[in-house]
Amino acid sequence: MKIVIAPDSFKESLSAAEVCRAIQKGISQRLPSSEVVCVPMADGGEGTLDALVDATNGYRQAVRVMGPLPDMQVEAQFGMLGDGETAVIEMARASGIELLTPEQRDPRLTTSYGTGQLISAALDAGAKRLIVAIGGSATNDGGVGMMQALGVRFLDKYRYPIGHGGAQLSRIADIDMEALDPRLADVEVVAACDVDNPLVGERGASAVFGPQKGASPDVVAQLDLALAKYAGCIDEKLGCQVIDVAGAGAAGGMGAALLAFMQAELKPGIEIVSETVSLSEKLQGADWVITGEGRVDGQTLGGKTPAGVAKLAHSMGIPTIALAGSMGDGCDTLRQVGIVACFSILSKPCSLSQALSEGAENLTLTAFQVAGMMVNQSD
Known part of the structure; x- marks a missing residue:
């Protein structure tokens, strides 16, 4: 048998x-x-990096990055597959919910900045293709932190940069792309996710996943409105509609950022892993x-x-x-x-x-x- x-x-x-x-x-x-x-x-969450790296005889590289809270530093890893050109970024390693105690979890404050730092490190290592596994996050910041780490400036109505965390998205009035890492223009990006939720609404990032990240009903409503404003700004400034796209709400809206700023392909993580192994x-x-x-x-x-x-x-x-x-x-x-x-x-x-x-x-x-x-x- x-x-x-x-x-x-x-x-x-x-x-x-x-x-x-x-x-x-x-x-x-x-x-x-x-x-x-x-x-x-794995399906895009924890374990995706290990499954893909081990199956292709790749390697892991440690990087010191910002954790889910701005005052945290964590040692995360990205993986390089056996082809030497495909890097795996596992969001959970830099911005994951398991890095926080239950008392620390607050999606108004948590940031995906460290995930952006991992992407930058992978580009430094020569990556030409990125698989970004976006499950297991502690964040609800729409991927804004990730993009801040990669050079994008999110500005309020007074032209001041916003801070970290999901609550800050309600302040966004403009998006300055001038300093975006130019290497991203030549990199293929695939987002490995395990959900098909839209960005906002009853099945959106805040309503479905916010409570497990520490959000009360009032905070869920606040974060949902902030993500809606963020989506409207993306539409206005970048000409990209993300609010209703299946998977845009994955990882607290990380799917939306990958679509809008990196023209990523959203693909079920289980399919990526199944093919690779x-x-x-x-x-x-x-x-x-x-x-x-x-x-x-x-x-x-x-x-x-x-x-x-x-x-x-x-x-x-x-x-x-x-x-x-x-x-x-x-x-x-x-x-x-x-x-x-x-x-x-x-x-x-x-x-x-x-x-x-x-x-x-x-x-x-x-x-x-x-x-x-x-x-x-x-x-």
């Missing part, structure tokens, strides 16, 4: 590679003679696929790793099982992409901190049980 393990990371618990190892351990205990192929995956080739001859991530629910269909892996496996006639730390509403809809069953790895009530710390153990135990089901199905 051939089993392909192709999960995303379990956020704040395990990397995708660690998830693979935990699942493989459980499968091998129950099915020691099975062929197990591990393929760590040659997932379809590794699925050849498989009897089962096991995927998963920290939470599986109805939103999984919107470009998340489990849905992307299952779609590809389903097209090849291979059933997929999803494992998750938690399961939310809408899991039943995942059958349409080929996920035949979803299992929570939690076997007893516990605190969040306990669930995160015991992730590997729980994955192994659940995988052992799933392997027993696979044996029964094959008999």
Whole structure:
């Protein structure tokens, strides 16, 4: 029996590679003679850099950059793929929500400036193509911080530069592109994202993702209005309409900035990763696929790793099982992409901190049980 393990990371618990190892351990205990192929995956969020760099024998380079808050410095990395010309910028490494404690999270203040510094460092290293993975952000600044780091000046009505953070977008009256890094004109940019949300509105960046970044309902409304004003200024000054574009609301509006200032192609991150790691080739001859991530629910269909892996496996006639730390509403809809069953790895009530710390153990135990089901199905 051939089993392909192709999960995303379990956020704040395990990397995708660690998830693979935990699942493989459980499968091998129950099915020691099975062929197990591990393929760590990502969909534009955390783990995208590792998945792409490792699959192409590239390298990582450390850079000291501004963190999600202006008074923070963090050591981030960009990756250079094996071709020596394609750089991977993982936003979460410089401007990610996991870099902040829950008490520090405030999208009125957080900035994507460090992500722009990573892009500049990648250009210094000779990058001719950029894959910007924009999941896992702590920001709601529309990518303004990133563009400030790359030379764009966002000015208020008095011609003073605005500061950092999502709340500052309401002050934008003009956009000065004169000092934009000229190297960007010769670089192909692909934005790897895992959502298709527009910039503003009920499904926009602020309303959908703002609360998990620390925004109260009043702050969500404030940030939504600020992003709308920002979009209007982009339309007026650059002639680019971003407000309703699918994916423009990804990463607190980072998708909008990449579209407007870098003419980026927005592409599902799962597609980029699947192509780079040659997932379809590794699925050849498989009897089962096991995927998963920290939470599986109805939103999984919107470009998340489990849905992307299952779609590809389903097209090849291979059933997929999803494992998750938690399961939310809408899991039943995942059958349409080929996920035949979803299992929570939690076997007893516990605190969040306990669930995160015991992730590997729980994955192994659940995988052992799933392997027993696979044996029964094959008999």
